[in-house]
Amino acid sequence: MELRWLEDFIALARTRHFSRAAETQNVTQPTFSRRIKLLEEEMGATLINRQTLPLSLTPAGEEFLALCEDVTRRVDTARERLGQLAEADASRLRLAAPQSLLANFLPDWLAGFDPAPPVTPYLRATGWLADDYFRALERQECDLVLCYWPATPGTLPLETEGLEARVLGRERLVPVSLPDAEGRPRFSLEDTGRRPLPLIAYHPRGVIDQCIRAHLQSLGQMPTFSVLNESIQSGNIRELVGLGYGLGWLPARSIQAALSSGTLVPAGGTRWQVPLEIRLFRYRENPHPAVDALWQRIPDARADAT
Numbered sequence: 001m002e003l004r005w006l007e008d009f010i011a012l013a014r015t016r017h018f019s020r021a022a023e024t025q026n027v028t029q030p031t032f033s034r035r036i037k038l039l040e041e042e043m044g045a046t047l048i049n050r051q052t053l054p055l056s057l058t059p060a061g062e063e064f065l066a067l068c069e070d071v072t073r074r075v076d077t078a079r080e081r082l083g084q085l086a087e088a089d090a091s092r093l094r095l096a097a098p099q100s101l102l103a104n105f106l107p108d109w110l111a112g113f114d115p116a117p118p119v120t121p122y123l124r125a126t127g128w129l130a131d132d133y134f135r136a137l138e139r140q141e142c143d144l145v146l147c148y149w150p151a152t153p154g155t156l157p158l159e160t161e162g163l164e165a166r167v168l169g170r171e172r173l174v175p176v177s178l179p180d181a182e183g184r185p186r187f188s189l190e191d192t193g194r195r196p197l198p199l200i201a202y203h204p205r206g207v208i209d210q211c212i213r214a215h216l217q218s219l220g221q222m223p224t225f226s227v228l229n230e231s232i233q234s235g236n237i238r239e240l241v242g243l244g245y246g247l248g249w250l251p252a253r254s255i256q257a258a259l260s261s262g263t264l265v266p267a268g269g270t271r272w273q274v275p276l277e278i279r280l281f282r283y284r285e286n287p288h289p290a291v292d293a294l295w296q297r298i299p300d301a302r303a304d305a306t
Contacts, residue, residue, distance in 0.1 A: 093291060101278065188268060200237045
């Protein structure tokens with residue numbers, strides 16, 4: 001049964017006249033009369049008493065009218081709701097970011113807006129590397145990319161042509177280890193001349209691994225590591241470090257509680273900590289108007305740098 005048949009019947013019930021009802025439905029009277037007849041055949045009941053002037057509804061027609069009005073009202077409500085959802089989806093921004101930033105930075109950053117911007121995390125991106133993020137921006141698979149970035153220019157050989165960035169904040173990568181019985185790091189960067197240190201490392205093509213290596217080279221002191229595992233996500237590194245398999249660098253925001261409680265301890269002094277920026281990237285040619293609207297609301301933390 002077609003929805004228009006129900007609408008036809010409601011129109012006929014209101015006008016009690018075939019010609020006027022056909023006019024409200026923008027069809028000819030023969031076409032309208034044929035549709036009403038097909039509706040009655042479909043329902044297996046006579047709905048219209050054609051012997052009265054004006055037309056009247058049979059008892060079956062009266063009951064069917066109530067059903068038609070309920071159905072069309074529900075359809076109208078559903079259409080309105082779907083339209084609202086489509087409108088909200090059209091204004092929503094897909095933000096791709098590593099898992100640590102989604103958990104430890106994004107919620108507080110979004111809470112600083114009033115009203116909050118229409119940002120939805122694009123969870124398929126949590127396993128991506130930097131190149132994947134930037135290609136997705138150009139393909140408009142996502143609208144924004146939130147990622148760690150080296151605080152020292154020229155560290156990464158990444159192609160960012162066509163992209164624009166805002167610095168949202170700063171982070172430090174802290175080397176940590178499980179403590180020994182005396183509360184000292186089980187694996188320490190300060191110990192020299194010992195056997196290779198077991199390292200729970202980041203993926204070698206990732207931003208963080210390249211930042212760590214560049215920082216160690218800038219110190220002029222590259223420890224000898226035995227890489228036990230390479231991971232894209234810092235959560236996996238933290239889990240293995242917490243099990244005592246080796247040391248690893250983790251974002252300071254993600255380990256504040258662990259350092260305070262002593263369940264993890266720094267594996268070296270502050271010179272081993274790697275400074276990072278937290279950057280938001282967009283593709284300049286993205287036509288999404290909400291991207292421009294949000295961009296104008298974001299101050300660049302580089303203006304506050306000291």
